[in-house]
Amino acid sequence: MNEELQSHRLPTLPYTRFAVIGAGAWGTALASVAAQAGHQVRLLARDPEVAEAINRTSRNPRYLDDVPLPAGLQATTDAAEALVGADVVLFVVPSVATRAMARQVRPLIPAGTPVAVCTKGIEPSSGMLMSQVVADELRDARVGAISGPTFARETALGHYTAATVAFDFTHADRLAPHDSPAARLALSMSTGFFKTYISDDLVGVEIGGAVKNVVAIACGMMTGAGFAENTRAALITRGMDEMKQLAEALGGRRETVTGLAGAGDLTLTCSSRTSRNMSLGVQLGQGIPREKCFDGKPVVVEGEVNAVSIVDLARRLNVSIPICETVYSILHEGADIGQAFGDLWTRPIQGEPRALDIRLSNPAQARQLVMDGRGT
Ligand SMILES: NC(=O)c1ccc[n+]([C@@H]2O[C@H](COP(=O)([O-])OP(=O)(O)OC[C@H]3O[C@@H](n4cnc5c(N)ncnc54)[C@H](O)[C@@H]3O)[C@@H](O)[C@H]2O)c1
Numbered sequence: 001m002n003e004e005l006q007s008h009r010l011p012t013l014p015y016t017r018f019a020v021i022g023a024g025a026w027g028t029a030l031a032s033v034a035a036q037a038g039h040q041v042r043l044l045a046r047d048p049e050v051a052e053a054i055n056r057t058s059r060n061p062r063y064l065d066d067v068p069l070p071a072g073l074q075a076t077t078d079a080a081e082a083l084v085g086a087d088v089v090l091f092v093v094p095s096v097a098t099r100a101m102a103r104q105v106r107p108l109i110p111a112g113t114p115v116a117v118c119t120k121g122i123e124p125s126s127g128m129l130m131s132q133v134v135a136d137e138l139r140d141a142r143v144g145a146i147s148g149p150t151f152a153r154e155t156a157l158g159h160y161t162a163a164t165v166a167f168d169f170t171h172a173d174r175l176a177p178h179d180s181p182a183a184r185l186a187l188s189m190s191t192g193f194f195k196t197y198i199s200d201d202l203v204g205v206e207i208g209g210a211v212k213n214v215v216a217i218a219c220g221m222m223t224g225a226g227f228a229e230n231t232r233a234a235l236i237t238r239g240m241d242e243m244k245q246l247a248e249a250l251g252g253r254r255e256t257v258t259g260l261a262g263a264g265d266l267t268l269t270c271s272s273r274t275s276r277n278m279s280l281g282v283q284l285g286q287g288i289p290r291e292k293c294f295d296g297k298p299v300v301v302e303g304e305v306n307a308v309s310i311v312d313l314a315r316r317l318n319v320s321i322p323i324c325e326t327v328y329s330i331l332h333e334g335a336d337i338g339q340a341f342g343d344l345w346t347r348p349i350q351g352e353p354r355a356l357d358i359r360l361s362n363p364a365q366a367r368q369l370v371m372d373g374r375g376t
């Protein structure tokens with residue numbers, strides 16, 4: 001708990017009965033964290049074999065099968081059983097399944113229940129953040145998010161990990177921040193190895209998580225195609241600028257993007273082939289056809305789906321996000337990787353930060369001027 005919250009006289013009360021919706025890698029890892037914190041945890045799985053195996057062997061045979069799960073974690077395929085009596089809900093299904101799942105469990109979630117969305121993405125067509133999608137379906141819930149640089153396996157194995165718990169703060173939350181859902185959930189999820197931070201900027205936190213996946217694909221593509229480390233550093237830094245622009249345009253704060261859910265997650269995902277997004281980019285950069293990537297297995301690569309929704313949203317908001325546009329053009333319009341990254345490097349020269357309002361002509365034109373002897 002941070003110092004400001006500690007200074008309040010009343011103690012923050014943790015949630016103690018967790019329902020985790022989605023028994024994939026991340027749902028399993030978060031359920032494990034909550035159970036290790038001493039809470040009752042019910043994990044909702046789709047597949048009866050997975051639920052049965054978790055309860056019988058304390059392992060999820062499909063995801064993280066070599067990681068032992070703690071006592072106190074019970075799996076079920078029955079949504080009512082998972083949600084009955086829960087005082088907090090974590091939503092951890094892929095972004096494409098989030099709305100349907102929220103609609104399915106709506107009758108089972110009492111008004112006022114805090115729901116933290118741990119999925120990273122933006123809904124196509126609506127342009128809604130995942131918390132907005134869930135809030136749209138669960139009108140009476142308090143919906144926030146947990147996000148940060150968190151590979152599921154490392155988290156489940158108990159490696160030191162940090163993440164941000166974000167909820168929009170109501171007037172009541174500002175009067176009593178120690179009692180806000182963000183503070184209560186952050187406290188509940190805090191263990192000796194899982195460290196939480198609290199944010200009241202849900203938009204900034206979620207934009208970081210969604211956009212970093214697309215930038216990671218870009219970094220993977222350049223790695224696979226044989227570009228160098230300089231290129232990756234440039235993409236990470238300029239990718240963060242794209243996050244800031246988008247967050248700000250949606251009412252979020254630029255400084256949130258410099259936190260765990262932005263810069264932190266961008267750094268992690270763009271640096272490691274453990275990331276499915278980075279890994280997809282590497283394979284495509286090596287010239288492997290999409291259908292043969294990951295040996296043809298279905299793998300959740302949020303940045304691939306979300307390149308479409310993020311570019312669409314940015315265009316509607318008139319925000320320039322050239323790295324995401326480049327990834328989109330390669331993934332969805334068949335652009336050539338070498339050509340598309342080359343084009344990125346010949347864009348007009350601009351200020352850094354963008355607030356320095358300078359924009360020079362295309363560098364190719366500048367070279368022509370020199371060749372024509374028209375420089376000074
Ligand atoms: N894996 C990580 O390291 C990690 C870390 C942080 C955040 N996330 C985010 O968590 C979300 C889930 O990722 P994951 O890694 O757990 O994915 P995963 O592929 O490991 O698991 C996905 C889970 O969702 C279920 N599912 C798939 N389609 C579904 C549908 N149509 N309806 C209902 N359930 C469905 C699957 O059965 C599975 O249990 C993603 O948005 C991802 O970006 C993942």
Ligand SMILES: O=P(O)(O)OC[C@H](O)CO
Nearest residue numbers: 148149150151275276277
């Ligand atoms: O494997 P990825 O690329 O989906 O990344 C997983 C997490 O989002 C890392 O924080």
